[in-house]
Amino acid sequence: xxxxxxxxxxxxxxxxxxxxxxxxxxxxxxxxxxxxxxxxxxxxxxxxxxxxxxxxxxxxxxxxxxxxxxxxxxxxxxxxxxxxxxxxxxxxxxxxxxxxxxxxxxxxxxxxxxxxxxxxxxxxxxxxxxxxxxxxxxxxxxxxxxxxxxxxxxxxxxxxxxxxxxxxxxxxxxxxxxxxxxxxxxxxxxxxxxxxxxxxxxxxxxxxxxxxxxxxxxxxxxxxxxxxxxxxxxxxxx
Numbered sequence: 508x509x510x511x512x513x514x515x516x517x518x519x520x521x522x523x524x525x526x527x528x529x530x531x532x533x534x535x536x537x538x539x540x541x542x543x544x545x546x547x548x549x550x551x552x553x554x555x556x557x558x559x560x561x562x563x564x565x566x567x568x569x570x571x572x573x574x575x576x577x578x579x580x581x582x583x584x585x586x587x588x589x590x591x592x593x594x595x596x597x598x599x600x601x602x603x604x605x606x607x608x609x610x611x612x613x614x615x616x617x618x619x620x621x622x623x624x625x626x627x628x629x630x631x632x633x634x635x636x637x638x639x640x641x642x643x644x645x646x647x648x649x650x651x652x653x654x655x656x657x658x659x660x661x662x663x664x665x666x667x668x669x670x671x672x673x674x675x676x677x678x679x680x681x682x683x684x685x686x687x688x689x690x691x692x693x694x695x696x697x698x699x700x701x702x703x704x705x706x707x708x709x710x711x712x713x714x715x716x717x718x719x720x721x722x723x724x725x726x727x728x729x730x731x732x733x734x735x736x737x738x739x740x741x742x743x744x745x
Contacts, residue, residue, distance in 0.1 A: 533741035546665030583689035617708040618697035
């Protein structure tokens with residue numbers, strides 16, 4: 508991606524957990540049994556997770572709230588984004604493309620801070636994905652598309668649109684992104700599944716292109732680039 512800034516998430520506006528929103532430098536995530544994702548976060552498993560607010564870094568006089576929930580299991584990590592949005596600006600219909608140039612959400616996972624190697628995952632409202640391994644040399648990110656990407660290494664991902672149609676240029680109220688990243692895809696960055704008390708460095712971002720204006724959200728403030736990994740927050744596994 509270029510020099511960017513920011514993203515990501517919620518569920519239904521009438522969700523009873525809507526008011527339970529936190530913003531901090533670290534989050535604690537709960538363990539769950541593996542479950543099927545639907546794209547709209549309707550699984551009861553999500554009741555065990557709180558919403559975390561993602562800050563808008565380019566401010567407009569309109570409500571475009573973004574929030575995220577995170578859970579983990581013995582096999583991988585689940586993410587759920589909610590994005591308030593009046594218009595769906597996404598046209599790419601292929602995996603592995605430059606999704607950040609349109610509406611998208613994004614997660615960065617950095618399990619082992621002794622090595623400047625981390626994982627970047629993007630998902631568009633049309634449900635196309637971009638999984639990348641990133642190596643940071645002298646402050647410059649070098650990206651590789653995920654390799655041998657099948658079987659137990661494959662992600663699960665679905666999206667849903669509220670208040671409109673899931674099509675290019677549609678007027679909507681919001682969209683949600685739900686996805687699962689297996690630990691097996693993160694090798695060799697991380698050798699074993701996390702245990703209670705394990706800490707990873709992470710960040711959550713959103714990009715939107717309303718009326719051709721780039722708008723960015725980020726959980727942690729990254730003023731120069733999404734790849735300022737030393738400014739990432741911490742995710743603690745309960």
